Amino acid sequence: MPKGPGWLHWVDLASPDAATSRAFYCELFGWSVYTLTAPGYGNYNIFTLDDVHGPEVAGLQMLTDDSQPPSWTCYFRVEDLRGTVDTIIDQGGQELIPPTDWAGLADMALCTDSQGADFGVAKPGLIKGLGATDQPSTVCWVELAAPDLNEGRRFYTEVFGWRATDRDHHGSAYTTWKVGDRSVGGMVLMDDAWPRRYPTQWTPCFWVTDCDATAARATELGATVGVPPTSIRPGRFSKMTDPTGAPFAVITPVRSPGPGAA
Template structure:
């Protein structure tokens, strides 16, 4: 996919890791995906790591910050584009979610807010400044999908339909309860059920999928680097994928997508 210069409202734009050990996380992700990482100093906030493809001049693919509280778990946060940050946060609250971090300026990069849905799955809004979002997507070593795992599927459909204007379409991929969320004709995110295969106390969550050229080899490499594989490489209609937690416990998935034109695949009815 060509480099991305902007995102429409409702689209995932950025993925950000919160880590208890920035140096160790750099070693894991750069070792797994071949990323480069550099530090940005943001006045009034903690230092921020930017992951890129190739080197410091390469397109940005994601970010990382140190956990503010050691009691918090490591996690990836999925960011979604909005045109009106305050109105989006107000809709979250009106629909039963929570405002976890109010609209905040991130220097000249943009403006963000952190929220959670009614089941407690965290996500963030992004109103871009100089950082439009990931500079490239839908190619190896980049985020190519984001997915919500929850229990109240109908409630999530209503919530995210109001918040982002998403249209829900049923699929028969990995489980009989899989949903694609669409903006117009484009599939932008997915949702699966936390069914009996998950423990009753497993929390609802958003998770990024990273494109890899060989799911089996990349999963083995992740394990060598300290990841815990939760679901080994498995074939589904969209490709071959695996789920894992990184050495600090943050959830992520790897996928080698099915061959074909990405625009055609994303715009399937």
């Protein structure tokens, strides 16, 4: 649901096979989907919760560059799009796609941070942001895997004004970013236990009612489970790649549904 600057605004999937991605996520999460067609922009798919009249929960577009891997992108809301992109560049990041008015739906830019992780910044248009979060079959968390936590803290504090708080995560530090007193995302250290050459990246985590059953069903639908269902402090968690190779995570939180519960 729409929130202020620094909050997660949108998530979308860049896929080499839109039909496969649509079928997979609709079956796994019970989503519906409709397609927007804008002159000069092509087709853009909007996933919705329950039926096509439900709240928007994610987007899907075709991957236009075959050299790039399938991936989810997390977009964060800003008030000054051009100014934020300039700050990103000043702090060591890069501009991949400059600020663009996407057919009036939103103004968006795609960037990388100072460690190479892709992310987006957005200013709302006709689409005000995610229509539902923090409930089953919606995004409830986003997490950056990075090799240098200090650099991650420095970069995102400068860009978004986030406040970083740390706690122990299985013997290493875990960073939670906050806007005011509300958590908006996290960062985990890519240490020696991670696969070699694993990319620095943001990953969305979706709320499910039964993590084990969801992981099993995802496997049946063609996904590859990288982290099997595991009990962690916030709940029961699993990480996987979808049939096209895009990473995402699922969690069954230990707390009841509600804003910010995960």
